[in-house]
Amino acid sequence: PTERSNIWLDCRYSFDYKTNCHLGTCLTYASHLRPSPLRSLLPPGLQGCRRFISPTVNHSTLLLEPDSQRLWARCFLYCGSSQIVLSGASQEYFSHRSVFNADRFLFCFLQTECFNHIRLLQRFNATHLYMCGTHAFRPLCAFIDEQTFKMSSPPEDGKDKCPYSPSTGYTGLIIDQQIYTATQYEFRSFPDIRRNSPSPTLKTEDAPTRWLNEADFVGSALVRESTNSLMGDDDKIYLFFTERTEEQTAAYSSSRVARVARVCKGDRGGHRTLQKRWTSFLKARLVCSLREFDFHFNMLRSVFVLPAASPDRTLFFGIFGLEWKNVKASAVCRFSLSEVQEAFQGPYMETQDSGSKWKEYSGKIPDPRPGTCITDSLRAKDINVSTSLPDEVLDFVRRHPLMSQQVQPTDRRPLLFRRTTDYTQLAVQVAEAVDGQAYHVLYLGTDDGWLHKAVHVEGQLHIIEEQQLFEEPQPVSAVLLSTQQMSVYVSSPSGVLQLPLxxxxxxxxxxxxxxxxxxxxxxxxxxxxxxxxxxxxxxxxxxxxxxxxxxxxxxxDVAEKSRSVRVGDDVLLQCELASNLASSVWTQDGRDLQGYGLSSGFRTGTDGLLIIDAKPDQTGLYACYAQENDIRVPIVTYNITIQEATSTGRPQAPPPAPQLPTSNFLSSQNMEALYLTLITILGGVCIVLTVVLLYVGFCLRTGNRGKYSLRDAAAAYPSHKKVNKNRRHRNSAHMELKTISSHCNGYANGGPKHHNGDVQNGGFLQIVPGEGNTTSNRDSPPPAPPLPPTPNSPPPDECDFPNGLAATLPSMLRRINGNSYVLLRQSDSANTSPNGYSFTDELNKILEKRKHTQILPRPDESSV
Incomplete structure (x- = not known):
């Protein structure tokens, strides 16, 4: 933060209208004051444009010196001829180190105003410039050597010459090495107009009548009225600002109004009254309005002073806006110095009821007239300086700073009014045309980065063109003109542009x-x-x-085109107009097309002429004209031919394609036989695939039988999981056995066992899960006692039991609980026990014995 703050860089409500005048009504009736630009140019089409782009955030303060062909901006100097103005070498940065505490830095950092915004850049003498900047809310000023562009002395305190904030309204002039500034100098101070050393310091008065009331200054100018003056008048400084209104009369009750104030250059203040105060301060209201609606533009945004050979012919051009910030509208008004002088020679205003109400003063005016400069008539009365003025005159000036007469614009109306545009800056040039007359050419910058060029003709402005200067919208902060270089310089937060006039x-x-x-x-x-x-x-x-x-x-030169279409088609004839003020006019065979619409078969738009559902009678020569200022200029012609429809009512068929070489192989009979053969082959392939799929499905269903293994099931169900909650035991009881396979007598899974160990699938016992309730006994039923061995039987090997079930079948059946269904199927009816017992008899014996050894508390509905 300290490093950043130490660099000296210039990064730098209500409407006033009558109740019966709605905003839209006023703007509609003032359409003659709202001209549209003739041409619109985008950044790629800006010929002769040079740019100087800088990463800083403010270029609002510029100093143009036409004689030396130099443009001073921020910390840079652009010098040279008109061809190399912005390509010249820039001087080094004007830097100064500053130290302030963290609280002050945090304050200005949050406001994004920590940079040193240059507010004053003027020539002081032949060798030095004078520059003042906000310097992170600690204003400093310094003298700059013109040759080296460095400080010639340590910077001095600038709190009496420069505002603290870069957003505060400010204006400043250096006249004969005297500095005149106007702004709100401190955070909580009142606005003031000051003249600093070396002449006696002067300020405005704030009691008993405050001369300035929340004033926001936008500009100032020196008018050399002493030149060729017959009465020995003094030079005057005119200041332009917007302030909170004091009048609050029945005529107007706006909260803020535009003002022009005047002080004399030779003012020295009073002797006893108004010591170190202006004795020549007067102010009057600037009116820019639509008189027929009493619609006022009260916010003064910018002002340009156009000097003339005679001081009384000096003109002031001002940009005015509305008090509502959410409504975009601008007006340009022109005032003459003679009108301003007349207002300052008129009646005064006075306050009543402790300053809350104002009315025109009707009493006696002291002599000499209050607020006038020292002239030859006063010198004849031995009043050579303002300190010699009588106290009666000075006391009247203190209490009557406001004039009753308002300053009206020339022609009593605005030169230009734009409803959707906010102008920010303007510059005016006098150009002599071929007819020998002098015309005022205005260059107006907008808040979104456009530059409008307009010419004043017979009380109105004609906008010649509008140019978009930047890809990204940004406000234009300054506009300067150089007639020697025939260039206009435009500054914005991102840089400076040079454009040809x-x-x-x-x-x-x-x-x-x-x-x-x-x-x-x-x-x-x-x-x-x-x-x-x-x-x-x-x-x-x-x-x-x-x-x-x-x-x-x-x-x-007229472009000629030809097109051929069919009946019923739609065709668009394009016509591009270069001028925004021109309108297109179409003719057919030399006759104007009337009544554009769907019923007429024509429709016009910005793209051109659309022929709808073309008909044979619309064939002809079409011409497009650009009509502007009652003159038609041909742009393009179209020779349209609409082809007739065929007898069947259909569009004419295109010419037949060339026939292919004939061949016996490609005859219709051979092609028919070929198609039948292909269909037969494809049908056979489908049948074969169907049979294969059915066979595979049958094999899969057969192979899935008898794949259940008791040992695998027991392994998959560990012993530690057998003791569990009722839910888990109940779920396991739904299906404990799926298939019981025989492993004896050469059979496995119900099928013979081959010599290579393969087993033929085919189970003979399947238990299908049911939905019956499980027994209330939480523990497994006790195991059934083993069957007594048969005398002279071999060891208890699995293959020696009758039918292979003597040992395995009871142990499986006793795991069955709940309402389950057991399906018994003997894969081979001839397969009986060696003892002569059939499979059914053996199974009945086992079940009979199990019934006596395991009695369920509640019989189930199992079926065997």
């Missing part, structure tokens, strides 16, 4: 050049050229007043 080469025809009404451009017979470099202008074609005369003998 005009680029006439973009107009490709005589009509485009004349329709633009650009005072810088004219048609020489072959091209649209800049007239500023031409001394002989007699053969040039230009029409600023009407924008329609001079190209009668010019025949533009």
């Amino acid at each position: 005009s680029y006439c080469q973009r107009y490709l025809s005589c009509y485009d050049c004349v329709f633009s009404r650009d005072p810088h451009c004219a048609w020489d017979g072959d091209n649209c050229v800049d007239i500023w470099a031409l001394t002989n202008r007699s053969s040039l074609i230009q029409d600023i007043q009407q924008g329609s005369r001079g190209c009668e003998n010019f025949h533009p």
Whole structure:
């Protein structure tokens, strides 16, 4: 944080309208003040544009010196001719180290205002510049050597010359090495207009009547009214700002209004009254409104002072907006210095009821007139300086700073009104056209990075073009003009751009050049050229007043196209218009097309003319014209041919394709036999596959029988899991045995055992799980006693028991609990016991003995 703060970098409510005037109504009726741009240019189409992009966040303070062809911006110096202004080498950074505590840094860091925003950059003398910056809420000022662009002395405290915040309204001038500034200098202070050393320091008064009320300054200007003055008048500084209103009269009750204030350059303050205070301060209201609706634009955003040969012909151009920030609208008004002087010579306002109400003062005005500068008439009365003014005059000035008469714009209406645009900055140039008249050309920057070029013609502004300067929207913070370099300089938070004042080469025809009404451009017979470099202008074609005369003998190139369509098709005829103010007009065979719509078969749009459901009578020559300023300019022609329908009502068939070479093999009979053969083969393949699938399914069902092993089941059910809850025991009782297989007499699983050990599948005992309830006995039933061995029987081997079941069958059956069904199947009826007992007899004996040895508490419904 300390390093970042030590670098000296310039990163730098209510509507006033009558109840019966709705905003939309006012804006609709003021349509003649809302011109649209003739052309819109995007960043790729900006010819002659040079950019200087910087990572800092503020380039609002610029100093242009036309004589030396230098542009001072932030910490850089751009110098050179018009071709290399922005490609010149930049000087080193103007840096200064500053130390402040962490609390102050945290405050400004959260506000993203820790950079040193340059607020004042003016020439002090022939060798030095004077620069002031916010310096992270600790304003500092310094003298800069012009040659080295370094500080020539340690920086000085700037709290009386520069605001703390970069967002606070501010204006400053250096006149004859005297610094005039206006702003809110401290966080909790009132706005003030000050003149600093070396002359006596002067301020505005705040008691008993506060001269400034929450003022937000936007600009200031020096007018040399002493030049050729017949009464020996003094030079004056005019300041422009918006402040909270004090009047609150029945005529208007807006919360904020635009003002113009004036002080005399030679003011020295009073002797006893108004010591170190301005004795010449006066202010009046600037009115920019739609008079027919009493709709006022009260927020002054920017001002440009256009000097003239005679001081009283000086003009002020201002950008005004609305108090509602969520409504985008701007108005441009022009004021004359003579109107301002007349207001300052008019009646004063006075307060009543402790300053809450104001009315026009009707009493006696002291002599000399309060608020005037020292003139020859005062000098004749031995009043050479303001300190010699009577206390009566100074006390009147203290209590009556506001004038009753309002400053009205020229023509009593705005020059321009834009409903959806917020203008931020403007600059004005006087351009002499081919007809010898001087026109005011305005360059207006918007809050989203567009630059509008407009010309003032007969009380209205005609917007020649609009240029999008940046890919990403960002506000234009400054606009400067250089007539020597024929360039306009535009600054934004990201950098500075240099653009030509005009680029006439973009107009490709005589009509485009004349329709633009650009005072810088004219048609020489072959091209649209800049007239500023031409001394002989007699053969040039230009029409600023009407924008329609001079190209009668010019025949533009017209694109010719032909198309052929079928009946019932839709066809689009495109026509691109280069001008936003032009409208397309279509003709068919020289006759205007009337009544565009679905019923007429035509529809027009921004893309061109759409022929709907083409009919034979719509065949012909179509021409598109761009109509502008009551002149039609041909753009493109289409020769449309609509083909007739066939007798069957269908569209005409396309020409037949060339026939393939004939062959006996490709005859219809051979092809039919080939198709039948293929179908037969495919059918046979399907039958074979079906049989194979059925056989495989049968084998799988047969092979799955008798695959249950008692030993495997016992191994899969460990002994420690046999003692469990009722649920687990009940689930295990549903199916304990699936198949019992014989392993004796050469049989295994119900089938003979081959010599290689393979066993033929085929079980003879299957227990099917049932849904009966288990016995209430939680423990397994006691095992049945073994059968007595047969005399002279072999050892108890499994294969020696009758039918192979003497040992295994009882032990399996006693595990069966619940309502289970036992299915017995003897795989071979001839397979009997060697003792002569049949399989059925042997099984009956075993079950009979088990019935006597294991008595269930509740008989089940098992079936054997």
